[in-house]
Amino acid sequence: MTADTDARIARLLHHRKAGLALGEPVTPPISVATTFHLPEAQGAAYYYGRSGQPTWDAVEAQLAILEDAEVVSFPSGMAAITAALVSCLKAGAKVMLPSDGYYVTRLLGRDLLQVYGVEVIQLPTREMETADFTGFQVIYIETPSNPGLDVVDIVTLARKARAAGALLIADNTTMTPLLQRPLDLGADLVVAADTKAPAGHSDALFGHVAGRDANLMARIREWRRQSGSVPGPFEAYLVHRGLETLEVRLTRMCASAATIAGRLAAHRKVKGVRYPGLPGDPSYQAVGGQMVNGGFLIGFELAGEAEAETFLARCPLIEQATSFGGVHTAAERRSRWGDAVADGFIRLSVGVEPVETLWAAIENALPG
Ligand SMILES: *Cc1c(COP(=O)(O)O)cnc(C)c1O
Numbered sequence: 203m204t205a206d207t208d209a210r211i212a213r214l215l216h217h218r219k220a221g222l223a224l225g226e227p228v229t230p231p232i233s234v235a236t237t238f239h240l241p242e243a244q245g246a247a248y249y250y251g252r253s254g255q256p257t258w259d260a261v262e263a264q265l266a267i268l269e270d271a272e273v274v275s276f277p278s279g280m281a282a283i284t285a286a287l288v289s290c291l292k293a294g295a296k297v298m299l300p301s302d303g304y305y306v307t308r309l310l311g312r313d314l315l316q317v318y319g320v321e322v323i324q325l326p327t328r329e330m331e332t333a334d335f336t337g338f339q340v341i342y343i344e345t346p347s348n349p350g351l352d353v354v355d356i357v358t359l360a361r362k363a364r365a366a367g368a369l370l371i372a373d374n375t376t377m378t379p380l381l382q383r384p385l386d387l388g389a390d391l392v393v394a395a396d397t398k399a400p401a402g403h404s405d406a407l408f409g410h411v412a413g414r415d416a417n418l419m420a421r422i423r424e425w426r427r428q429s430g431s432v433p434g435p436f437e438a439y440l441v442h443r444g445l446e447t448l449e450v451r452l453t454r455m456c457a458s459a460a461t462i463a464g465r466l467a468a469h470r471k472v473k474g475v476r477y478p479g480l481p482g483d484p485s486y487q488a489v490g491g492q493m494v495n496g497g498f499l500i501g502f503e504l505a506g507e508a509e510a511e512t513f514l515a516r517c518p519l520i521e522q523a524t525s526f527g528g529v530h531t532a533a534e535r536r537s538r539w540g541d542a543v544a545d546g547f548i549r550l551s552v553g554v555e556p557v558e559t560l561w562a563a564i565e566n567a568l569p570g
Pocket of ligand 1: 277278279280281304344348373375376394395396397398407408409
């Protein structure tokens with residue numbers, strides 16, 4: 203982590219201190235109130251739970267420190283993505299989405315945006331750097347993409363988008379603001395699923411939008427109020443708690459992923475290893491530049507569907523589950539969801555198990 207990031211992590215851990223009165227709790231209370239004492243209409247910090255409430259504020263304050271930006275929280279990553287896209291687009295506008303990005307974002311493009319008169323163009327992540335942005339209002343990127351782990355250069359895309367008069371929205375879920383900072387690199391908005399590594403324990407759905415344009419962020423906040431797409435206070439609390447250990451977990455997860463990716467790449471039963479932190483990987487140029495490290499996700503291929511399923515069923519330290527970023531190592535065969543990858547392609551999300559124990563379990567489970 204950089205010195206700036208270290209300072210942000212320390213600030214995050216103590217963010218409530220300055221506002222605490224004598225005897226108040228150090229951790230934020232889970233505030234479940236929907237109504238607030240309001241003898242007058244003006245001047246209260248909160249008035250109704252759909253518009254704002256204290257537990258959201260606690261987690262948004264942490265995320266704002268990490269993002270160096272204004273943050274609006276949402277009940278899921280998809281709710282955040284919807285808020286960002288709806289707030290930046292209207293009928294007749296054109297948006298570019300990654301054809302190799304998160305599956306449900308593409309469905310949203312087809313079943314919501316397109317139905318409401320937005321033109322949706324899909325392009326593979328790797329072709330976006332050379333694409334023509336003329337006529338687009340929004341360029342939407344996911345880097346590294348999920349599950350293929352291809353990258354685009356955010357600075358280049360931000361420059362091209364600005365020249366074309368388009369906004370650049372970056373889904374930063376796979377990296378988190380500790381490992382990649384799209385707003386610093388010129389993106390207009392960051393969207394993220396805090397369901398993944400930030401919550402980190404596979405027990406809370408949550409998302410956020412971050413941005414530095416006050417007008418745009420006001421529209422996104424207003425979308426939350428009008429659509430009613432509001433996070434629950436329990437989830438806000440869990441994400442607040444998760445964020446306090448995010449850096450510790452990521453440090454272990456990313457170091458283990460680098461070790462395991464290297465060993466998988468050298469293993470005779472494994473082919474097609476994708477890990478941005480591996481020298482020679484097509485995404486390697488982004489590591490040390492826009493990415494702090496290669497992250498905790500690995501893609502690799504076994505001989506076929508049967509071999510991949512055998513491996514997943516045999517390995518005692520892999521949860522067979524979709525999603526990623528949790529403390530438990532998890533994996534699945536992505537083609538079962540229709541992703542354009544080989545039948546034997548596995549996405550592995552490395553957890554916090556001690557690495558040699560984890561590697562031994564993985565190696566023993568490789569079939570054939
Ligand atoms: C999981 C995920 C989402 C959606 O987040 P939810 O909290 O499940 O709605 C969006 N983008 C990416 C890259 C994801 O991995």
